[in-house]
Amino acid sequence: MIVPQFWAEGRVQERVAGKQVTVRRYGWSDESPVAAQAHADQRTREAFDRIVHKGEKLELRERKMPYNGADGVPIREEIVERQGDTVITRNTYGARCLNTPDVLFVDIDFEEPLRGSVFGFALVPALIAGVVGGWAARTWLGGLIAGIVVFVVAWVIGQRKKRGEHSGNPAPEKRAAERIARFMQQHPDWHLRIYRTPAGFRLLAMHDVFDPAATAVADCFHALGVDKVYARMCRNQNCFRARVSAKPWRVGIGDHMRPQPGVWPVSPEKLPARDAWIARYEKAAQGHAACQYLESVGNAAKVHPNALAVQELHDERTRALSGLPIA
Structure with a gap:
């Protein structure tokens, strides 16, 4: 890293x-x-x-990219803090991120729920069905009937997506939890701390350290359904990564960090605007945690000293034990 x-x-x-x-x-x-x-x-x-x-x-x-860019180009973000081999940086939208060369973080995002209104989700396919149905039946009544039928079906699907219910399958959170349980059954010697994030679960391996390019890491990511972008970043940048402060738009910061894009470094004349934005963001983020600690699973007797140091830093910076709302 x-x-x-x-x-x-x-x-x-x-x-x-x-x-x-x-x-x-x-x-x-x-x-x-x-x-x-x-x-x-x-x-x-x-x-x-x-x-x-x-x-x-x-x-x-x-290209000027923060990370995951051209082969051989390291993470390009402002360094906020160093603790041994662990580096905390500020990403392109302003949040602080912990980067570690060998302590395994696993981010599991639940399937994305439906965004926007169910009405909007159902309206588009209904209009298309109405046009096609009207043309096929050669009458506006046929198109209207087709549109109504599709709208009702899409409305039901949309409501299920809003609730995280997909064709009778378990909700996304339950499916993710089941994947974790299966993984631990197959790896009883592992020791994982489980955190809740706004979009899913975060796992922190405590029993050992890992090479981000190792087969064991790739197998773990695959078994737990890790986002492919995150998996690729870990492999390309030879590190693991975890966001440790709130996302700006979740704490009422609607405007982007300046300048845009916020790839480090920025020119000196643009630093005052950036610093002002960061001060406003950090004040808003104080009342929120980046994740919430839930439980530890597996062989709790196995704790690697590197993992323990990173865990303590992570829990303090994320406010994972504070009880604050996560953002």
Whole structure:
């Protein structure tokens, strides 16, 4: 896991066969801005040679992304705090995130409930059915009947989705809990702490440390139904990650952090607006927890010291034991 303090961009522009070619790459360092620039210049020259002299099909300009971007580019977020190997950063929408190289976090999001009104969910298919039915029956009455039938069916489906009921299957929370129970039956030597998040469960493995690229991690993610984006991020960035402060829109902050996009670093003239937004956000987030501790399962006698240190930091920063509403 690499979360650098300093960033820079390199640029190589030369004429090749009568055509101007410009290549840009980022560099990073924990030592100094000068070291970051040297690294950027080195990566840019290497990319230029691969594109021009070796004919490789690479992007001329590297995209500025917070994480999960180009191969080899580390997490690009403002460092808020360091505790040993654990780094807390501020993500692009302003929340603080804990990043750890070897302590396993598993985020299980419940299936997304229906957003918006059930009426809106049902209206669109009903209109389509009305048009198609009217054309097929060659009468407006046929279209009206088809539209009403589809609207009623869609309305019932929408109501079930709003309640988390899908065709008689258990609710999403129950299905996630059942997956956890099955996993623990198959891995009785594991020790997991279970937390409730606004969108699902968060698991923290206490019995051992893990390599994010290990097969055991991939198997765990698959068995527990982990979001594929999160699984890919862990593998690409060689770390595990957990949000430790509230999402802004859940605590009444309706505007985005400035500037947009909030990929670190930002130019000095834009820092005052960013800092003002962060101060307002942190004040609003004080009355909320990022998750709530529920229970521990498995072999509680097995506790790895690295996992214990991360757990204590995580629980304090998330306010997981506070009883505050989660956001």
